[in-house]
Amino acid sequence: xxxxxxxxxxxxxxxxxxxxxxxxxxxxxxxxxxxxxxxxxxxxxxxxxxxxxxxxxxxxxxxxxxxxxxxxxxxxxxxxxxxxxxxxxxxxxxxxxxxxxxxxxxxxxxxxxxxxxxxxxxxxxxxxxxxxxxxxxxxxxxxxxxxxxxxxxxxxxxxxxxxxxxxxxxxxxxxxxxxxxxxxxxxxxxxxxxxxxxxxxxxxxxxxxxxxxxxxxxxxxxxxxxxxxxxxxxxxxxxxxxxxxxxxxxxxxxxxxxxxxxxxxxxxxxxxxxxxxxxxxxxxxxxxxxxxxxxxxxxxxxxxxxxxxxxxxxxxxxxxxxxxxxxxxxxxxxxxxxxxxxxxxxxxxxxxxxxxxxxxxxxxxxxxxxxxxxxxxxxxxxxxxxxxxxxxxxxxxxxxxxxxxxxxxxxxxxxxxxxxxxxxxxxxxxxxxxxxxxxxxxxxxxxxxxxxxxxxxxxxxxxxxxxxxxxxxxxxxxxxxxxxxxxxxxxxx
Numbered sequence: 452x453x454x455x456x457x458x459x460x461x462x463x464x465x466x467x468x469x470x471x472x473x474x475x476x477x478x479x480x481x482x483x484x485x486x487x488x489x490x491x492x493x494x495x496x497x498x499x500x501x502x503x504x505x506x507x508x509x510x511x512x513x514x515x516x517x518x519x520x521x522x523x524x525x526x527x528x529x530x531x532x533x534x535x536x537x538x539x540x541x542x543x544x545x546x547x548x549x550x551x552x553x554x555x556x557x558x559x560x561x562x563x564x565x566x567x568x569x570x571x572x573x574x575x576x577x578x579x580x581x582x583x584x585x586x587x588x589x590x591x592x593x594x595x596x597x598x599x600x601x602x603x604x605x606x607x608x609x610x611x612x613x614x615x616x617x618x619x620x621x622x623x624x625x626x627x628x629x630x631x632x633x634x635x636x637x638x639x640x641x642x643x644x645x646x647x648x649x650x651x652x653x654x655x656x657x658x659x660x661x662x663x664x665x666x667x668x669x670x671x672x673x674x675x676x677x678x679x680x681x682x683x684x685x686x687x688x689x690x691x692x693x694x695x696x697x698x699x700x701x702x703x704x705x706x707x708x709x710x711x712x713x714x715x716x717x718x719x720x721x722x723x724x725x726x727x728x729x730x731x732x733x734x735x736x737x738x739x740x741x742x743x744x745x746x747x748x749x750x751x752x753x754x755x756x757x758x759x760x761x762x763x764x765x766x767x768x769x770x771x772x773x774x775x776x777x778x779x780x781x782x783x784x785x786x787x788x789x790x791x792x793x794x795x796x797x798x799x800x801x802x803x804x805x806x807x808x809x810x811x812x813x814x815x816x817x818x819x820x821x822x823x824x825x826x827x828x829x830x831x832x833x834x835x836x837x838x839x840x841x842x843x844x845x846x847x848x849x850x851x852x853x854x855x856x857x858x859x860x861x862x863x864x865x866x867x868x869x870x871x872x873x874x875x876x877x878x879x880x881x882x883x884x885x886x887x888x889x890x891x892x893x894x895x896x897x898x899x900x901x902x903x904x905x906x907x908x909x910x911x912x913x914x915x916x917x918x919x920x921x922x923x924x925x926x927x928x929x930x931x932x933x934x935x936x937x938x939x940x941x942x943x944x
Contacts, residue, residue: 545596552586552596552603601634610643611651611669626654637684639664642677652676660684667691668714678703690715691735713737740807744775751782754800776809783810786819 543551583603587594597603607629638661644651659680667677668691682705691714703724712733726745735755743752787800801818 548593549596549600552600555586598632601632601636604629604632605636606639606641607633608641609651623650623654626651630654630658633658633661635661637661637663639666641666642668644669656680663687665689680704683707686710688712713739743777743808746777748779749777750779752777752780753784753786754804755786774807774809776811779812780808780810781812781814783813783815784817 540548583597586597586603609626638658640655640658640662642651642655642665644667655677659677660683662682662685664687665677665682665685666689668689682703684707685705686707687710688703688705688708689712705725706728708725709729710731711729712735714735714737724742726742727747729746729749731751731753732739732743732746732749733753733755739754743749746752783804785801785804
């Protein structure tokens, strides 16, 4: 279809009509006025003897060219009968539009530790905490549809410190409005509080039975009000207390709870908790030792940057102390990267965990540590995947019982000690010679990886990583511009 070319004034008038009519369901006086402006522009073009096809768009939008001579009332009738020139989104049916809205919903928490169970994944392309509000500000139809979707409001993100300028009544009405829009559906609550809004909990408590995910962070002792409720549908719990010395008396009735995340001080003396039913646990700057042994069905354990191993309550393991067993644990992640100089004052979390627990079902292990990893001890069943990321200084890492090593990555500091890095010990002396030959002749990092993978690794069985001097390692793996080195291998039987 050939697009009609009009003068600037005519184009401007037509564009204003189309733009306004695309967002208006019925004719209005403003549209009539714009149509009259368009007629005047058309008359001006006729006076300049412009070709008829370049002057008017009446043939398709407003009728025949004679419309230029019609009265204002006639123009009003024509505009009322004009088929809407709609944006494509306006033709989308409500059920399809509702599905699009739900894809914008905040299905996951806006922050917190790296815990990823049961579809707790982010699916939105913009700030999900603002998604419901943005969708209600587009037009009347969108607002009505958004208010009717209870699933769109199932995630309640309440940073109460941002609502301090609201009066108590306004805040209470705001919370009641949010809860009313959930229409009894299961909800996820993210509550950040500074301890100044005790009345909030009286409004939230009636909805406690519908909680599926509960995230409490801040320094509000009233948090325990939520936890002392009966929570029959609660599956995931995240607790983060800024007052690290605060010991909550936890007595939680949550029969569906399978995943927890803690960032606070824990004591086995003041916690009544359904530990045995948990499948996943995350500890971030929290002491895990008093409670992990009670998680007999635990399948996933994540430990981040904990300082607990400085405490006197963590005693060295001797022959007389029994090792606890986690029979179901399959996934273990330890991120224990200390600040500069801090590693000298603390024990290796990885070393402690492997000494403290027996892990017969372990399949996936990932360790990132800046502490000296002396000994990872025995693992009865070789993991299917073993990944270690070590930040210097590193003295020695033993991997026993013929563990299968998938990757071993070094991230040394500039002042790393002289004795650090990689040596391979295999059962077959001839295979060991071939491995050492590859290490000595590899011209660069990429060739080293390719040669190891293609020629050697099908036969390799690695028992131990021990130390060699840094000069030899410098010859094997070139230093990058950032001062970090990395080796990725696929060593398997």
